[in-house]
Amino acid sequence: MVKFNSNSPLSPKEEAVGLAGCDAYEKGDFLGAIDLFKKAARIGRTNSWYVNIGNIYADHLVPPQPDKAVHYYRLGVRTDAMAAYALAVHYYWKDEARWQRYWLDRAVEMGQEDARERFSDHKKRFKRKLAALRIARQNERDAATVSPVKRPPR
Numbered sequence: 001m002v003k004f005n006s007n008s009p010l011s012p013k014e015e016a017v018g019l020a021g022c023d024a025y026e027k028g029d030f031l032g033a034i035d036l037f038k039k040a041a042r043i044g045r046t047n048s049w050y051v052n053i054g055n056i057y058a059d060h061l062v063p064p065q066p067d068k069a070v071h072y073y074r075l076g077v078r079t080d081a082m083a084a085y086a087l088a089v090h091y092y093w094k095d096e097a098r099w100q101r102y103w104l105d106r107a108v109e110m111g112q113e114d115a116r117e118r119f120s121d122h123k124k125r126f127k128r129k130l131a132a133l134r135i136a137r138q139n140e141r142d143a144a145t146v147s148p149v150k151r152p153p154r
Helices: 012-026 030-041 050-061 066-076 081-094 097-109 113-146
Strands: none
Touching: 012 030, 012 050, 030 050, 050 066, 050 081, 066 081, 081 097, 081 113, 097 113
């Protein structure tokens, strides 16, 4: 989640609303946090709040809403390198290497010099999870194609 330090270029109102969104997020009120982050984004000059909104849609709502997450990441990418990094992670999980590389390169260009290193660490941590998801998908496909067992006549 994006939090800002006291040297941030936020207006006092934007900062207050954004911090209220952070509080709602930490309490598990994700829909309330989304509303507050949207309000902070409208008030302020930074698009960083959209990264928080995208993360909530991607990771905290049931069911996840990746299309909405991508929408908000793309709004944020205008001024925030973390949004580009979040898009790289999103496309990594969708197995779309071309877009993953594009957004990772964009994050580096925008000032996230350590994005490639962090992304490499991210892939290592979640490699097992991705393999497990692929196995589960294959098992689902296999189960759907198996014909029922016929009993021999008595």
